Amino acid sequence: MTHTAAKSSAFVPHDLSAPIRGRAQGPLAGLTVAVKDMYDIAGERAGAGSPEWLAQRPPAAATARAVARLLDAGADVVGKTVCDEFLFSLVGSNAHYGTPINPRAPGRVPGGSSSGSAAATAAGACDIGLGSDTGGSIRVPAAFCGVYGLRPTHGRIDVSGAMAMAPTFDTVGCMAAAPGLLRLAGAVLLEGESARVPVRRLLVAEDCFAQADAEVATALRHFLERASARLPKSEETIVAPMGFDEWREAFRVIQGRELWAIHGDFMTTHRPALGPGIRERMEFAATVTAAQEETARTSMHEGRAVIRKLLPPRSVVALPTTPCIAPLIRATERELDNFRRRAMTLTCIAGISGLPQVTMPVGRVSGCPVGVSFIGWAGGDEALLDFAVGLAPFCCE
Numbered sequence: 479m480t481h482t483a484a485k486s487s488a489f490v491p492h493d494l495s496a497p498i499r500g501r502a503q504g505p506l507a508g509l510t511v512a513v514k515d516m517y518d519i520a521g522e523r524a525g526a527g528s529p530e531w532l533a534q535r536p537p538a539a540a541t542a543r544a545v546a547r548l549l550d551a552g553a554d555v556v557g558k559t560v561c562d563e564f565l566f567s568l569v570g571s572n573a574h575y576g577t578p579i580n581p582r583a584p585g586r587v588p589g590g591s592s593s594g595s596a597a598a599t600a601a602g603a604c605d606i607g608l609g610s611d612t613g614g615s616i617r618v619p620a621a622f623c624g625v626y627g628l629r630p631t632h633g634r635i636d637v638s639g640a641m642a643m644a645p646t647f648d649t650v651g652c653m654a655a656a657p658g659l660l661r662l663a664g665a666v667l668l669e670g671e672s673a674r675v676p677v678r679r680l681l682v683a684e685d686c687f688a689q690a691d692a693e694v695a696t697a698l699r700h701f702l703e704r705a706s707a708r709l710p711k712s713e714e715t716i717v718a719p720m721g722f723d724e725w726r727e728a729f730r731v732i733q734g735r736e737l738w739a740i741h742g743d744f745m746t747t748h749r750p751a752l753g754p755g756i757r758e759r760m761e762f763a764a765t766v767t768a769a770q771e772e773t774a775r776t777s778m779h780e781g782r783a784v785i786r787k788l789l790p791p792r793s794v795v796a797l798p799t800t801p802c803i804a805p806l807i808r809a810t811e812r813e814l815d816n817f818r819r820r821a822m823t824l825t826c827i828a829g830i831s832g833l834p835q836v837t838m839p840v841g842r843v844s845g846c847p848v849g850v851s852f853i854g855w856a857g858g859d860e861a862l863l864d865f866a867v868g869l870a871p872f873c874c875e
Contacts, residue, residue, distance in 0.1 A: 487579045488598035489557045490515045492525065492532065497556045504552030505662060512604035514595050515558040516565060517542040518639035526641050527563040527591070529574050530750035542639025544608060544650045544667055551666040556604055559594025563756045564741060565610065565643045567591055568618045568821050569805070569814055573753025577807060582624040583846040586804035589619030592651070596623040599653045606663045607653040612643045613733060614825030616651030617837045621799035621849030624839040626660045626866060627653040630859050632832035635667045644736040646778075647729070647829045657838070657870045661863040674860045679793040681715040686797035689722075689823050693843045698798055698850045701840035705872035717788065717795065718781075722823045725781045729826040731774035734763035754811050778830050785831035791855045794865065797824060799837040799849035827853060834859040836866045840873045 489512070498519070500506065513519065516526045518538035525532030541549070549555065560575045570593030571577040578597035580588040588597045592609025596619030599607035609616050611629040620627025628651055635650040642648060652667065654660040682702065687695045702712065718725060737760075744750075745760060752760055789795060801820045805813060828835040833856055837849040854862040 485601045485603040488594040493557045497554050500549040500552045500554050507552030509553045509605040510556045511553045511606045512559050512598040514609045516641040527561045543636040562591035565591040583804045589622035591615040599625045611649050611651040612647045620653045620837050622804035624847030625653050627837045629835045631834045644733040657867045664863045672860045677865045680710040680712045681795040682712045683717045683795050683797040684714050685716045690798040690801040697841040724777050726822050726826045728774040728777035735766040735771040738763040781830045789855045794852040794854045799851040803846035836862045
C-alpha cells in the first residue's frame with residue numbers, strides 16, 4: 479500500500495478546493511494541518527462522518543476557534559479528514575467514506591474517531607492532525623498509527639465551532655509525528671492557567687497494564703526500562719481500587735445521554751443510514767434515562783476524586799494507551815465491540831478525571847505500533863508535553 483493511497487484515503491470527498499493559507503509569520507509558519515471534519519471552517523460545511531448530516535448543514539459563518547488559532551500562528555490548513563459517524567467510535571471505519579488506510583499497520587484499522595487526521599499525520603500528508611477526544615478519539619488513533627497525541631485538561635482548549643458530542647468529556651486534541659511538533663501545536667492551542675513545573679514523580683498503573691495483552695504490556699515496560707535514566711524513580715500504583723467497570727459504565731451512560739440530547743431530534747426526524755456499530759450505540763443512547771444519568775454522575779464524581787488525589791502537581795501515571803494492537807479491518811463486529819470495551823477501560827480514566835494525557839509511539843508488536851501514555855495533573859499539559867519531548871530519544875518509532 480503506497481503512502482499516496484494512504485494520504486488520499488484520509489480526506490473527505492467534500493474536501494477543501496484549495497489549502498487555506500495561514501498568517502505569513504508565526505510559530506507554526508511553514509507547517510501544515512489536517513482538520514477533522516467536525517470543525518467549522520468559514521464557507522464550508524462539516525459532515526461529522528455522515529452524508530445526511532452534511533446535506534442538512536449550511537456553510538459555517540465563522541471558523542472554529544482552534545482552527546483559527548492554528549491559522550493565526552502561521553499553519554496552512556491542507557484539508558478536512560474522515561472521521562467515524564457522529565464521532566461515535568474508537569475503530570476508525572466509516573460506512574460511507576471508507577476506512578482511512580493505516581500507513582504503519584496495513585490491513586488494520588487506524589482507530590477513531592479522529593481516524594483521518596491520524597492517518598494523514600502518519601502518512602506525512604500534514605505536520606499536525608487536528609482532532610477531538612471524548613472517549614479516546616485522539617489517543618487510540620495516535621497509538622494505532624504510531625504518532626504522538628494530546629488529550630488536554632478538559633476545558634484548556636476552546637471547543638467553540640467544534641461539533642459537540644458529550645460536553646462533559648469533549649476536548650479538542652492534536653497529533654504529530656514528532657513530539658516537538660506536538661508541543662508547538664499545544665503552545666498555540668492551550669489556553670487558561672497552566673502548571674508548568676517539572677515531573678518529579680512517576681507512577682506505573684499496574685491495574686492498567688493488567689488490562690493489556692501480554693506482548694503489548696511487555697513492549698511498554700521495555701520502553702520504561704530504556705528510558706529509566708531520564709525518568710523519575712517509578713512507583714507501582716493501582717488507579718482504580720474498586721475496578722474499572724463502574725467508571726467505564728458511568729462514562730458510557732453520560733456520553734449516551736448527552737449525545738442523544740444533542741442529536742436525538744436529527745436521528746428521529748431524518749433517520750440517517752448509520753453504519754454497523756454506530757447504529758447500535760445510537761439506539762442505546764436513545765434509551766438512557768435521567769435517573770441512570772444521575773447515578774452515573776455520582777460514580778463519575780467519586781472516580782474523579784480518586785484519580786485527582788493520585789495525581790497532584792509534578793506527578794504522572796504511566797499506562798498502556800490501548801490494550802492491544804490495531805484490530806484487523808476484517809474483524810467482526812463482535813470482535814470490535816470487545817475491543818471498544820477493553821479500550822474504554824483505559825481511556826475512561828482521563829475522561830472521568832478531566833486530566834491531560836499524552837500518548838507516545840514506543841515500539842512495535844507483530845509489526846504494529848504500540849503506544850504508552852502518561853496522564854498528568856490538572857493544567858499540567860505543557861509540562862506533560864515537555865516530558866514527552868524529553869523521552870523521545872528512547873522511542874522506537
